[in-house]
Amino acid sequence: MSVAALTGDALARACAEAMLSRDHASQALGIVLDDARPGFARVSLAITQAMVNGHAIAHGGVTFTLADSAFAFACNSRNEPNVALQASISYVNAARLGDRLVAEAQERSSKGRTGVCDITVTRGDGELVALFRGVCYRIKGTVLEGASS
Amino acid sequence: MSVAALTGDALARACAEAMLSRDHASQALGIVLDDARPGFARVSLAITQAMVNGHAIAHGGVTFTLADSAFAFACNSRNEPNVALQASISYVNAARLGDRLVAEAQERSSKGRTGVCDITVTRGDGELVALFRGVCYRIKGTVLEGASS
Amino acid sequence: MSVAALTGDALARACAEAMLSRDHASQALGIVLDDARPGFARVSLAITQAMVNGHAIAHGGVTFTLADSAFAFACNSRNEPNVALQASISYVNAARLGDRLVAEAQERSSKGRTGVCDITVTRGDGELVALFRGVCYRIKGTVLEGASS
Amino acid sequence: MSVAALTGDALARACAEAMLSRDHASQALGIVLDDARPGFARVSLAITQAMVNGHAIAHGGVTFTLADSAFAFACNSRNEPNVALQASISYVNAARLGDRLVAEAQERSSKGRTGVCDITVTRGDGELVALFRGVCYRIKGTVLEGASS
Numbered sequence: 001m002s003v004a005a006l007t008g009d010a011l012a013r014a015c016a017e018a019m020l021s022r023d024h025a026s027q028a029l030g031i032v033l034d035d036a037r038p039g040f041a042r043v044s045l046a047i048t049q050a051m052v053n054g055h056a057i058a059h060g061g062v063t064f065t066l067a068d069s070a071f072a073f074a075c076n077s078r079n080e081p082n083v084a085l086q087a088s089i090s091y092v093n094a095a096r097l098g099d100r101l102v103a104e105a106q107e108r109s110s111k112g113r114t115g116v117c118d119i120t121v122t123r124g125d126g127e128l129v130a131l132f133r134g135v136c137y138r139i140k141g142t143v144l145e146g147a148s149s
Numbered sequence: 150m151s152v153a154a155l156t157g158d159a160l161a162r163a164c165a166e167a168m169l170s171r172d173h174a175s176q177a178l179g180i181v182l183d184d185a186r187p188g189f190a191r192v193s194l195a196i197t198q199a200m201v202n203g204h205a206i207a208h209g210g211v212t213f214t215l216a217d218s219a220f221a222f223a224c225n226s227r228n229e230p231n232v233a234l235q236a237s238i239s240y241v242n243a244a245r246l247g248d249r250l251v252a253e254a255q256e257r258s259s260k261g262r263t264g265v266c267d268i269t270v271t272r273g274d275g276e277l278v279a280l281f282r283g284v285c286y287r288i289k290g291t292v293l294e295g296a297s298s
Numbered sequence: 299m300s301v302a303a304l305t306g307d308a309l310a311r312a313c314a315e316a317m318l319s320r321d322h323a324s325q326a327l328g329i330v331l332d333d334a335r336p337g338f339a340r341v342s343l344a345i346t347q348a349m350v351n352g353h354a355i356a357h358g359g360v361t362f363t364l365a366d367s368a369f370a371f372a373c374n375s376r377n378e379p380n381v382a383l384q385a386s387i388s389y390v391n392a393a394r395l396g397d398r399l400v401a402e403a404q405e406r407s408s409k410g411r412t413g414v415c416d417i418t419v420t421r422g423d424g425e426l427v428a429l430f431r432g433v434c435y436r437i438k439g440t441v442l443e444g445a446s447s
Numbered sequence: 448m449s450v451a452a453l454t455g456d457a458l459a460r461a462c463a464e465a466m467l468s469r470d471h472a473s474q475a476l477g478i479v480l481d482d483a484r485p486g487f488a489r490v491s492l493a494i495t496q497a498m499v500n501g502h503a504i505a506h507g508g509v510t511f512t513l514a515d516s517a518f519a520f521a522c523n524s525r526n527e528p529n530v531a532l533q534a535s536i537s538y539v540n541a542a543r544l545g546d547r548l549v550a551e552a553q554e555r556s557s558k559g560r561t562g563v564c565d566i567t568v569t570r571g572d573g574e575l576v577a578l579f580r581g582v583c584y585r586i587k588g589t590v591l592e593g594a595s596s
Binding site: 317320321322323324326347348349350351352353356357358359360362363364366367370381382383384385386387388389 | 466469470471472473475496497498499500501502505506507508509511512513515516519530531532533534535536537538
Binding site for chain 2: 537539540555556563565578582
């Protein structure tokens with residue numbers, strides 16, 4: 001089936017997989033794509049020794065990077081490429097060595113060329129780790145190569 | 150000389166070096182401490198293949214992590230441990246494979262137990278890459294082990 | 299009944315009413331308290347001629363002020379006084395002359411002395427106007443005079 | 448002299464004055480335009496009884512509104528209309544009854560259709576009150592009527 005025939009969840013999944021396959025930073029951390037739908041994405045990550053400090057607490061940048069990847073997948077889920085303009089993160093609980101973090105991104109608004117997306121980062125036990133909010137801006141082109149958006 | 154005798158720039162430097170030596174995430178990225186003074190820090194990072202996507206553009210999480218490390222060093226520069234409560238980043242120009250990014254953190258306010266810090270991320274050519282602002286919160290203890298704050 | 303005997307929704311309501319009665323800025327705008335519960339508040343406001351520009355669009359500061367009032371009521375709903383450290387707002391749709399805006403604040407986290415609260419601002423027709431997120435910090439004392447927190 | 452002949456500081460001043468003359472909210476608060484240049488604006492405001500609570504502390508929404516007006520004047524200073532997408536404020540010191548607040552807005556970036564602006568709010572005595580950062584987005588048209596941008 002050609003890329004152009006994909007729609008809805010299948011298109012969202014294909015866009016996220018294509019982005020992740022090209023994204024060496026997310027791969028290096030071990031970020032896994034768990035789900036993708038139009039305006040939505042879920043990714044996860046295990047906190048390893050290489051991501052923590054001497055007190056076994058993950059660097060805030062690791063939590064941010066996971067949330068930012070979810071953000072990117074959600075706002076690129078319709079094969080229209082969007083870039084992040086601005087992002088904010090509030091830290092609620094520490095992420096620790098051995099935790100599996102899950103980031104869920106949900107688009108809250110998409111109007112004209114700009115959008116807003118909310119991402120929650122939780123631990124495996126359901127405890128909230130961080131709240132992330134991002135503003136994106138649509139640029140020209142397509143996410144998938146060989147596709148017409 | 151004992152840790153307790155350090156003050157000013159020497160104390161700021163010792164705190165930043167101690168934090169970096171315990172911070173596996175910053176080390177894994179190759180973040181280098183260039184300068185530390187009370188309420189100030191400068192760190193840098195070379196963008197490698199492992200940090201970019203298929204278009205040779207660095208993941209926003211890498212830029213954030215560099216800025217976040219500068220933030221941490223600046224707000225822990227007086228041997229009083231502070232944790233990040235909230236951080237925001239605005240992306241201005243893409244960081245690309247081969248760029249050397251420099252993040253400079255400057256404390257803007259420190260009152261009671263909370264503070265605000267501004268971080269600018271620039272490329273080697275002086276071009277602005279991102280603007281980061283963080284809010285920190287002082288917790289008990291000391292940054293340096295064996296020190297009395 | 300003495301103030302000290304209030305709990306739950308009644309305490310939240312009493313705290314919000316006390317704050318609003320002392321808050322000349324909210325009163326001047328005509329902000330109305332619609333609901334208050336522990337960690338929650340709903341307020342509303344009609345956009346008048348004095349709040350708009352020549353294109354009949356409300357000043358972003360009006361929308362922010364409404365959301366900020368909801369934020370304050372939600373994070374002071376347990377008779378423990380909290381002040382705003384930081385707040386962010388994303389504008390989604392314009393608020394116009396004649397619109398009735400509703401702001402709902404929901405506490406997302408409260409740990410130690412800091413908390414995070416999410417506020418959505420909508421029009422009467424349910425359309426999203428803005429997303430607001432605030433970080434608060436607990437100070438000493440009580441919201442209600444003559445109360446023991 | 449026709450509007451079309453204005454450039455630089457004169458154009459920035461004309462844009463800010465036109466916006467303020469149409470902005471009933473800023474006028475109602477008594478916001479005064481002190482200076483406008485390309486990418487820059489300074490406005491001020493006296494904190495009156497109508498802007499404070501029972502402890503004589505100004506509503507955070509008042510400080511935000513002043514900063515937001517400076518933001519709007521700075522990012523519309525070239526007769527190209529921009530709207531606010533997102534704004535963040537960090538509160539540093541309380542603004543009190545009788546204080547004269549000054550907000551200075553400085554554009555930090557303007558690329559394609561988006562920009563970032565930093566606004567500092569200070570008291571007459573030079574004390575920092577708040578730090579504000581805004582992201583704007585350029586729309587079609589002109590700020591001045593009868594002008595060609």
